[in-house]
Amino acid sequence: MEYLYQAGKPNGKKFILLHGTGGDETSLIELAKFLDADSTILSFRGTIEEEGMNRFFKRNGLNQFDFESLEKETDHLLEAINEISAEKAIALEDWILVGYSNGANIAAHMLLERETALAEGIFFHPMSLEVHTQSFNLSDKRIWVSYGGAKDPIVSDDSFAELVAAFRDRSGEVTVVETNYGHQLTMDEVQSAREWLKG
Numbered sequence: 418m419e420y421l422y423q424a425g426k427p428n429g430k431k432f433i434l435l436h437g438t439g440g441d442e443t444s445l446i447e448l449a450k451f452l453d454a455d456s457t458i459l460s461f462r463g464t465i466e467e468e469g470m471n472r473f474f475k476r477n478g479l480n481q482f483d484f485e486s487l488e489k490e491t492d493h494l495l496e497a498i499n500e501i502s503a504e505k506a507i508a509l510e511d512w513i514l515v516g517y518s519n520g521a522n523i524a525a526h527m528l529l530e531r532e533t534a535l536a537e538g539i540f541f542h543p544m545s546l547e548v549h550t551q552s553f554n555l556s557d558k559r560i561w562v563s564y565g566g567a568k569d570p571i572v573s574d575d576s577f578a579e580l581v582a583a584f585r586d587r588s589g590e591v592t593v594v595e596t597n598y599g600h601q602l603t604m605d606e607v608q609s610a611r612e613w614l615k616g
C-alpha cells in the first residue's frame with residue numbers, strides 16, 4: 418500500500434491516518450498535527466479507485482458495500498500496519514487509528530472483526546458496516562466517535578447507534594460526540610478529540 422511516514426518526537430502520539438472517500442495520504446496530516454504537534458504519522462492511501470477517488474474498499478453505490486473487498490482490504494491494511502510497525506519498532510498498542518468516513522469505517526471494522534493489539538481509535542463520522550461475525554472481548558479497546566446528527570446524508574442514526582453498540586456490547590470503551598453539522602468535520606469535534614487524547 419502507498420503510505421507516508423513522518424517520525425515525530427519520542428513523547429508524541431502515534432497516529433495511523435485513514436482518509437475519507439476521495440482523499441489521499443496527505444488529507445489528514447494537518448488534522449493529526451492539530452491533535453498533537455509532536456505526533457508520529459503513518460498515513461495510508463486507500464487502494465481502491467472509484468471514478469478517480471481513493472477508497473479503502475469497494476462499494477456498488479452509496480452504502481452498498483462490497484463485503485468481499487472489505488474483508489480483503491482489511492487484511493491488506495492490517496498486514497501493512499503490522500509490517501511497518503515491526504520495521505519502525507513501534508508496538509501495535511501504541512498506535513491510535515484516526516479515520517474519517519470511509520477510513521473510519523475500515524478502521525472500526527478492523528477492531529471489531531480482527532484480533533489485533535491495535536487498541537485506540539478516533540473515528541470521525543463512522544457507521545456500522547453491519548458485519549458482526551466475531552465475539553472476542555474488546556475491553557482493551559478505547560474509541561472516540563463522532564456523529565453528524567440528522568443532517569448527515571450518509572450516516573443514519575440507526576447505523577451510528579449499531580456501531581457504538583457493537584463496541585459497547587463487547588466491553589469496548591466508547592466516547593460519543595454529536596455535531597449536528599452533517600458529514601463534514603467541524604473544529605469543535607476536532608477539539609473534543611484532542612481533549613479526549615489528553616485523558
Ligand code: MLT
Nearest residue numbers: 437438480518519522571
Ligand atoms: C463509505 O463508503 O465507507 C461510507 O459511505 C462513507 C464514505 O462515503 O466514504
